[in-house]
Amino acid sequence: MKQYSFWFVVGSQFLYGPEVLETVARRAEEMAGELSKVLPFPLLYKVTAKTNQEIADVVKQANYDSSCAGIVAWCHTFSPSKMWINGLASLQKPYCHLATQYHVEIPNEEIDMDFMNLNQAAHGDREHGFIAARLRMPRKVIAGHWKNETVRRRLGDWMKAAVGVAVSREMKVMRFGDNMREVAVTEGDKVEVQAKLGWQVNTWAVGDLVREMNKVSDGEIDALMEVYQASYDIATDNLDAIRYQAREEIAIQKMMDREGCRAFSNTFQDLYGMDQLPGLASQHLMAQGYGYGGEGDWKVSAMTAILKAMGENGNGCSLFMEDYTYHLVEGREYSLGAHMLEVCPCCAAGKPRIETHPLGIGMNEKDPARLVFEGKEGDAIVVSLIDMGGRLRLICQDVHCVKPILPMPNLPVARVMWQAEPSLTTGVECWITAGGAHHTVMSYDVTAEQMKDWCAMLEIEFVHITKDTTVDSLEHDLFLSDLAWKLK
Ligand code: MN
Numbered sequence: 001m002k003q004y005s006f007w008f009v010v011g012s013q014f015l016y017g018p019e020v021l022e023t024v025a026r027r028a029e030e031m032a033g034e035l036s037k038v039l040p041f042p043l044l045y046k047v048t049a050k051t052n053q054e055i056a057d058v059v060k061q062a063n064y065d066s067s068c069a070g071i072v073a074w075c076h077t078f079s080p081s082k083m084w085i086n087g088l089a090s091l092q093k094p095y096c097h098l099a100t101q102y103h104v105e106i107p108n109e110e111i112d113m114d115f116m117n118l119n120q121a122a123h124g125d126r127e128h129g130f131i132a133a134r135l136r137m138p139r140k141v142i143a144g145h146w147k148n149e150t151v152r153r154r155l156g157d158w159m160k161a162a163v164g165v166a167v168s169r170e171m172k173v174m175r176f177g178d179n180m181r182e183v184a185v186t187e188g189d190k191v192e193v194q195a196k197l198g199w200q201v202n203t204w205a206v207g208d209l210v211r212e213m214n215k216v217s218d219g220e221i222d223a224l225m226e227v228y229q230a231s232y233d234i235a236t237d238n239l240d241a242i243r244y245q246a247r248e249e250i251a252i253q254k255m256m257d258r259e260g261c262r263a264f265s266n267t268f269q270d271l272y273g274m275d276q277l278p279g280l281a282s283q284h285l286m287a288q289g290y291g292y293g294g295e296g297d298w299k300v301s302a303m304t305a306i307l308k309a310m311g312e313n314g315n316g317c318s319l320f321m322e323d324y325t326y327h328l329v330e331g332r333e334y335s336l337g338a339h340m341l342e343v344c345p346c347c348a349a350g351k352p353r354i355e356t357h358p359l360g361i362g363m364n365e366k367d368p369a370r371l372v373f374e375g376k377e378g379d380a381i382v383v384s385l386i387d388m389g390g391r392l393r394l395i396c397q398d399v400h401c402v403k404p405i406l407p408m409p410n411l412p413v414a415r416v417m418w419q420a421e422p423s424l425t426t427g428v429e430c431w432i433t434a435g436g437a438h439h440t441v442m443s444y445d446v447t448a449e450q451m452k453d454w455c456a457m458l459e460i461e462f463v464h465i466t467k468d469t470t471v472d473s474l475e476h477d478l479f480l481s482d483l484a485w486k487l488k
Helices: 018-038 052-064 081-090 113-118 121-134 149-169 190-197 206-214 218-231 239-259 280-287 298-310 424-434 448-458 471-487
Strands: 005-011 043-049 068-075 095-099 140-143 172-176 200-204 263-265 291-293 318-329 332-338 353-356 369-372 378-387 392-402 416-420 439-443 461-465
Touching (some): 005 018, 018 043, 018 113, 018 149, 043 052, 068 149, 095 121, 095 149, 140 149, 149 448, 172 239, 172 298, 190 200, 190 298, 206 239, 218 280, 239 280, 239 353, 239 369, 263 298, 280 369, 291 298, 298 378, 298 448, 318 424, 378 448, 448 461, 461 471
Parallel strands (some): 005 043, 005 068, 068 095, 172 200, 172 263, 263 291, 392 461
Antiparallel strands (some): 318 439, 332 416, 392 416
C-alpha cells in the first residue's frame, strides 16, 4: 500500500500582527503533530495561509503530489474567504473542514480582546464554511475539540474514505472474459466509471492467462502450497487440485502486478484451457487485498479492492458477497450469502478448510479446490454500485452478521448469515426498490458514513438503508433524487 498523508492548512490574515500569526503557526504544528500520533495517516502542517496566492499555491502542490490524499482546513482566526476562492475552485483532492479550536474552556480571568482576536474559530470557521457552500464544494465538516476522541475517530474515518478515493482514482481492473451472458446488473459504462471514479477497466484473454499458468514452475507452486498449509486446514486428499489452484493464483497475480491492477474479474462461461474455475486462488488473492468479482462483475471487483484499502491497515475485512437464499421463519429471519466458490477468508470465524467438490455450473473439467468456512459475527454493511444510465448509484445497507444458525453440512462453500435492517422483508423491498444487485461488497470495518463520504467526494449518488428506512420514505427520496440528478 502506498504511503498517503494529509495536509493541514490553517487560515488567517495579516490584521492581527506577526505575534498572533506565529502563535497560530506554532499551535497548528503542535496540533498536527499530536493528531498524527493517533490518526491512521500523518497530518502534515503546511501553511498558515494569509493571501490568495498562498492558498492557490498550496492547493496546486496538493493536486500535484500523489501522496497527498486530502486537505484538512481550519481557521484559528478569521480568514476572509474571498482569498480562498481561487484555491478552492482548483482543488482536486478531498477536503475536510475541521471546525475546532485550540483551547477547551473559555478562561474566565484571562479572557480579553487579545484572546478573542487570537481564538476566534467560531467566527472564522463560519466565514470559511460559507465559501465552500457558495462554491458547492464536496466536503466533510467535523466540529469539536481536536483532542476529543469522537472528533479524532471521525477524522480518521474520513481519512480512510479519502484514501479510498485515491485508490479509486488509480484503480486498474483486469477482466478475463466478458460479463455472464444476459446479466444486466453487472454491466455498466466503463467510460463513465473512468471519468467519475478513475477506474481503468480493460480485458485480457483467458488464453493469455493459460499461457502464464503454463510458465509457473513447480518450485513456485511448492512455495505457495506452504503458505496454504500454514494458513488453512487441508481437508482433501486431492493435492493436485490445490496445486492447480496455486498455479492459477500465481499466474493471475503475476499478470495483475505486471499491469498494476489490484482487482480482477472472470466468468465460469469462459475458462477455455483451464481445468478449474479459480476458487482457492481467487480467495487467497482477495485475502491479500486484491478485488474480485464473479461472472465478469468488474464493478464489484473494483469496489472490493477499494473497501479493503479503506479498512484496517489498508487490507480490512471487506469481501465480495452474493445474496443466495432466505430463512423466512417468522421472527427468525436471515439472509444466507455465499458464492459459487469465491468468498474471501478475511471474515472467517475459524480456520478455513480447503476442500474439493464437483462444480455443476460452467466448464470445470476437474473438481475445484475452495476454502470452506463460516463468516464471523458482527455489525457490517453491504454495498452495491449500479449504473443508472447517466449516473452511478451506490446503495448501502446496514446488516448484522450472525453465526450461521444451521450447520449446513452438505453446502460445499463458505457462508455468511445476516439480519438486514430494518428487517429482512422491508430491507429486501428497499434494496429491490433502489435497484441493488445480488453481488455486494460486505464490510465489517468500513462504515456507512465512510461510504457516504466516499460518494460525496466522487460526486455520485448515495442511498442508505438503515433501521429507520421505510419503503415509502425511500421511494420518496429516490423520486426526488432522480429529478435532482437529471438536473446536474
Ligand atoms: Mn455471482
